[in-house]
Amino acid sequence: MNFTELISGYDWDSIQSRIYAKAAGDVERALSRDKRSVEDFMALVSPAAQAYLEPMAALSRKYTQLRFGNTIQFYIPLYLTNSCMNHCVYCGFNHNNDIRRIILSEEQILREVEAIKSIGDFQHILLVTGENPRDAGAGYIENAIRLVKPHFSSISIEVQPLKEAEYQQLSKAGMNAVYCYQETYRKANYKRYHPKGMKSKFDWRLDGFERMGKAGVHKIGLGVLIGLEDWRTDVAFMAMHLRYLQKTYWQTKYSISFPRMRPHEGGDFHANVVMSDKELAQLIFACRIFDHDVEITLSTRENKAFRDNMTGLGITSLSAGSKTDPGGYAVYRSELEQFAINDNRSPNEVLSSVKEQGYEVVWKDWDLRLQ
Numbered sequence: 001m002n003f004t005e006l007i008s009g010y011d012w013d014s015i016q017s018r019i020y021a022k023a024a025g026d027v028e029r030a031l032s033r034d035k036r037s038v039e040d041f042m043a044l045v046s047p048a049a050q051a052y053l054e055p056m057a058a059l060s061r062k063y064t065q066l067r068f069g070n071t072i073q074f075y076i077p078l079y080l081t082n083s084c085m086n087h088c089v090y091c092g093f094n095h096n097n098d099i100r101r102i103i104l105s106e107e108q109i110l111r112e113v114e115a116i117k118s119i120g121d122f123q124h125i126l127l128v129t130g131e132n133p134r135d136a137g138a139g140y141i142e143n144a145i146r147l148v149k150p151h152f153s154s155i156s157i158e159v160q161p162l163k164e165a166e167y168q169q170l171s172k173a174g175m176n177a178v179y180c181y182q183e184t185y186r187k188a189n190y191k192r193y194h195p196k197g198m199k200s201k202f203d204w205r206l207d208g209f210e211r212m213g214k215a216g217v218h219k220i221g222l223g224v225l226i227g228l229e230d231w232r233t234d235v236a237f238m239a240m241h242l243r244y245l246q247k248t249y250w251q252t253k254y255s256i257s258f259p260r261m262r263p264h265e266g267g268d269f270h271a272n273v274v275m276s277d278k279e280l281a282q283l284i285f286a287c288r289i290f291d292h293d294v295e296i297t298l299s300t301r302e303n304k305a306f307r308d309n310m311t312g313l314g315i316t317s318l319s320a321g322s323k324t325d326p327g328g329y330a331v332y333r334s335e336l337e338q339f340a341i342n343d344n345r346s347p348n349e350v351l352s353s354v355k356e357q358g359y360e361v362v363w364k365d366w367d368l369r370l371q
Helices: 003-007 012-020 024-032 038-044 047-068 106-119 138-151 164-173 187-193 202-215 231-248 277-290 304-310 347-356 366-370
Strands: 071-081 124-129 154-158 177-179 219-223 253-257 295-298 317-319 360-362
Touching (some): 003 231, 038 277, 047 277, 106 138, 138 154, 138 164, 164 202, 177 253, 202 231, 219 231, 231 253, 231 277, 304 347
Parallel strands (some): 071 360, 154 177
């Protein structure tokens, strides 16, 4: 039974009720255990746990230092295209948006690489595309990987879900990790946010993680978009998914992220659920306590103060100097962003802030460093 079949046996409303019924005793038991179950995770993200943020932060710091030490990994995204066939209501790349569509050429990709290398000693790059398999499919992505491979020690991708053979093809070309966001695990409401395009197919997207695992992808990143549905329930399903993947594809490494919705071009959709900084901190603590080994990423969607405050408290990876538009580092420098970033500091400024707090910066992918 794969995970898509597995979660069909769980009722969203029942899981939500279990989370909101958690009491102080449930939180205290979860904090006292050596290993935590998904049920414990539900207690740690519940409203009842808000009274325990200080001990949760202390435990999160302890587990982060034990596993990762006083180090933070830096990575940078390179957007290859904003061309997309999907109609996601929360995204600036929505097919209906009247924006200039760009697919970077080989020469333009190399110009972007040159610009990135001039602003920081990045060795971990994340290649990002809109979802246009016709014009920027696996072949285009493979070629992009081969172009950037001489300049970076680790290459991750965040693209449309692919076939198992295509993941194998990209791994052979030099890809180290795949990041994919289900956005929400609430299948009943999924098409409200993804009305057209391949992304509207809930099962195809969710089954993509099975295809990654079967293809032997070295590291898989998963997460939800905060703002669509009740975040506590969504991340509970994400925790179930993580545990399933770890058990089924135990040789694979895992990373998680939970981006909050940001303003975007060409859309009037506003978040259904607004998560406070305090609640995001609670979620980060809960994830680190739940799983000591999983990487937790915080992007430039979050503001400077929050990112600085979370250094060492569960977060292991930060982006810096990010541009969310294709050609944004050197080629176009125009307003074609997928979403508006929230931390505009240069990599050197973020680096200085991390070092001032007593942390070392790792420019490579964690797994490559630790091998």
